[in-house]
Amino acid sequence: MASSASAPESFDRAEACVDAVLDKVGKRIVLGLPLGIGKANHFANALYARAEADPEISLTIFTALTLERPSGSSELERRFVQPLLDRLYQDYQDLAYNQARRKGLLPENVEVCEFFMQPGSLLNSSSAQQSYVSSNYTHVPRDLLDRGVNVVAQMVTPALDDSGDFSLSCNPDLTLPLLALARQRRYGPITMVGEVNSRLPFVGGDARVPASMFDVVLSGPVFNEDIFPAPNPPVRLTDYALGFHIAGLVKDGGTLQVGIGALGDAVCHVLGLRQNKNLDFVDILEALQTDKPSSLCKLPLETGRFELGIYGASEMVPEGFFHLRDAGVLVRKVYPDTALQQLLNEGRISETVDERMLLALRDIGRIQSPLSEQDTRFLQTMGIVDPSYSWRGHRFLDEGGEMEECDLHSSKGREKLLGDCAGKSLKLGTWLHGGFYLGSTRLYQRLRNMPTGDMAGINMTAIDFINDMLKNPDLKIAQRQHARFVNSAMMVTLNGAVISDGLEDGRVVSGVGGQYNFVAQAHELPGGRSIIALPSTRHSGGRVCSNIVWEYPHCTIPRHLRDMVVTEYGVADLRGKSDRDVIVAMLCIADSRFQQELLEKAQDAGKVETGYCIPDAFTNNTPERIQAVFTQGHRPGLLPYYPLGTDLTEEEGRLAVALKAVKEEGRKIWELWPILRQGLKACKSDSPEFRSVHACLDRMGFDRSDNFEHRLEAYVVAGALVRFYDERRPLGETAENITSGAAHTQSGSAAG
Numbered sequence: 001m002a003s004s005a006s007a008p009e010s011f012d013r014a015e016a017c018v019d020a021v022l023d024k025v026g027k028r029i030v031l032g033l034p035l036g037i038g039k040a041n042h043f044a045n046a047l048y049a050r051a052e053a054d055p056e057i058s059l060t061i062f063t064a065l066t067l068e069r070p071s072g073s074s075e076l077e078r079r080f081v082q083p084l085l086d087r088l089y090q091d092y093q094d095l096a097y098n099q100a101r102r103k104g105l106l107p108e109n110v111e112v113c114e115f116f117m118q119p120g121s122l123l124n125s126s127s128a129q130q131s132y133v134s135s136n137y138t139h140v141p142r143d144l145l146d147r148g149v150n151v152v153a154q155m156v157t158p159a160l161d162d163s164g165d166f167s168l169s170c171n172p173d174l175t176l177p178l179l180a181l182a183r184q185r186r187y188g189p190i191t192m193v194g195e196v197n198s199r200l201p202f203v204g205g206d207a208r209v210p211a212s213m214f215d216v217v218l219s220g221p222v223f224n225e226d227i228f229p230a231p232n233p234p235v236r237l238t239d240y241a242l243g244f245h246i247a248g249l250v251k252d253g254g255t256l257q258v259g260i261g262a263l264g265d266a267v268c269h270v271l272g273l274r275q276n277k278n279l280d281f282v283d284i285l286e287a288l289q290t291d292k293p294s295s296l297c298k299l300p301l302e303t304g305r306f307e308l309g310i311y312g313a314s315e316m317v318p319e320g321f322f323h324l325r326d327a328g329v330l331v332r333k334v335y336p337d338t339a340l341q342q343l344l345n346e347g348r349i350s351e352t353v354d355e356r357m358l359l360a361l362r363d364i365g366r367i368q369s370p371l372s373e374q375d376t377r378f379l380q381t382m383g384i385v386d387p388s389y390s391w392r393g394h395r396f397l398d399e400g401g402e403m404e405e406c407d408l409h410s411s412k413g414r415e416k417l418l419g420d421c422a423g424k425s426l427k428l429g430t431w432l433h434g435g436f437y438l439g440s441t442r443l444y445q446r447l448r449n450m451p452t453g454d455m456a457g458i459n460m461t462a463i464d465f466i467n468d469m470l471k472n473p474d475l476k477i478a479q480r481q482h483a484r485f486v487n488s489a490m491m492v493t494l495n496g497a498v499i500s501d502g503l504e505d506g507r508v509v510s511g512v513g514g515q516y517n518f519v520a521q522a523h524e525l526p527g528g529r530s531i532i533a534l535p536s537t538r539h540s541g542g543r544v545c546s547n548i549v550w551e552y553p554h555c556t557i558p559r560h561l562r563d564m565v566v567t568e569y570g571v572a573d574l575r576g577k578s579d580r581d582v583i584v585a586m587l588c589i590a591d592s593r594f595q596q597e598l599l600e601k602a603q604d605a606g607k608v609e610t611g612y613c614i615p616d617a618f619t620n621n622t623p624e625r626i627q628a629v630f631t632q633g634h635r636p637g638l639l640p641y642y643p644l645g646t647d648l649t650e651e652e653g654r655l656a657v658a659l660k661a662v663k664e665e666g667r668k669i670w671e672l673w674p675i676l677r678q679g680l681k682a683c684k685s686d687s688p689e690f691r692s693v694h695a696c697l698d699r700m701g702f703d704r705s706d707n708f709e710h711r712l713e714a715y716v717v718a719g720a721l722v723r724f725y726d727e728r729r730p731l732g733e734t735a736e737n738i739t740s741g742a743a744h745t746q747s748g749s750a751a752g
Contacts, residue, residue, distance in 0.1 A: 012220035014046035025150045027057045032152040035064035036438045037228050038171030040153035040195035041093045048096045064116035066098045079700045091225040101127045116511030137514040138467050141178040153193035157200035164211045172207040173435035176462040191215045198224050201447035205459035229441045231647040233262045234657045237630045238535045241568035243270035244285050248301050253308035254482030268320025269643035272327035287629045297573040315514045317434035319443045333429030334479040339366035341478035353421045355414045370406035383427035386419025431457040435466045440647050467517035483528035485518035491547045494583045496562030496574045497555040530563040536591040539664035546594035550601040569621040588618040642732030651699040653731050658720035679719025693721045
């Protein structure tokens, strides 16, 4: 690691940077790359090319979530994807090691290990499957050091002032704890490479680091590229049903963690409805829970508006958190002092600095009277004591050179101590702690343009602070009141074991990531709950399969950590229940098409009594019932396909909904015949009701189709648009809407 007094070497060519690194560490390199968007792609590609050309170089790359530009696995998908590549990903440099890995062409002197893979993207890559490392997110720094990491290469962004500092921005998550653990172990040197991209948003807090952290910096215009976007997926009614059930578990004054994807978008949108369209929220939630006995979930239903607000503590910072910020929900701040936080929790003080705050801190023994030097430093850091005072042996020396006693006993003394701080808000309040972020172009633009006050409340920090309780548990207990950790799963067994990372045959879909951390943390936090969410069914090869299963060869979360499981049909509170009661609760939130088969397996195993019958209230768990709830009256208008907006155009947004549905329906022509028949009618019609369908077909290039196979595909797409796209549901803001809106605002300003 670079010396605190030294400036990093600077290069404007990746190849020259590789030369410098090889000079420092030799030809055996264990390279740590951040997960997601924070990788130094130019440096990594140049280093990989060097290793590919020189077999004497031994290169191990240890990373996670290697992103790549989308590609289509079918003709339909390729037609959809190609314009996106030209518009959203034209600047992005794919990582060469990933392309070689996909093709089975990694040289023998290069190994790529990931602890979390882009979900489902590498199921058929033998190299990726064999080199996968199953590890908790918080254990990765340890694993990196054990493997001998000697180079870390990370994308950074420069400070906007003249300090020369950098921000780790999107990825302080592993870099900070890795370097801290290396210092603790007195580990050998780690060469730090910073690839500077001024398009990366500057985030302060713990992510702000001095330039001296780096040994080598790679900078120049060629590295200032747009950040990899992950367009928001369409949110379907199943996702919204999950979102309503989860939103009814979130307590005012509490803490929230959610992830990226349709589920996270749905949860955040529905929490916004709870705040700003509360009657509609309550109406829909009650409709989803009609005739359901409250015994299935012990927690009281939370339906009120957020008066205290909630605080975000999430390894992944989803775009939906900023939606909640706008909605007035994500507004609860926490502070980096246990005693102060406890006083706030108890309502003995407010966030406004006054004499009562000084007295309360004194009364609980957090500060002394007269104040010590340490007390003074703490109070000034938090914005409680006037910064103009300088402590001098139980006295203050003010700017005028006068001495004041550091005594809290008199009102006059307290007033003098507060000075200009009186009536102002406490400093260092944080409404969001995060480990990394990844999202749409809109998210990155928002972070770049965020007002200073809002940005000051975000602290991107080390993953061990977010994901576990080992460091400063008392502070985390004080901050993380009524925590709700929401994570998705692939399947859950009837006895409450969770499968989130792999298939039955052992192939890895994604990874453990931080899910285990959050589940364990929920059990340790007073009032904390882990919420595992999943649709009750999935489509596979044109067939409907249950995501609630009797057994599975492995699990991600063992049953002894079972807590709360949510499907579109309700909430099963499993904590502390017997195996029999857990199984019964899980049956009650399973799809009714599979309930009897699952029940019989439990009865055959002697886990449920032979005479048990599923209560009538839970025997209508069908997609039709969910559809009926959401299609009544004005409800569809509350449930946009893209509640947070989208990088897609209007036609692309519609097509994404339709193509996803087609993929689930099947691939054989007889499976798609009903869709194809509807599409044929739409394609042959000049009716205005099909105008949007024709616009979508033009976007897919079907206006130029000149053979029978392409015409069949066009009919399938048209039929899917007619069958699966609900015109009553708003699309949500698209890239075109946002651009035209911005242009309108600018022209309006100019006219004004």
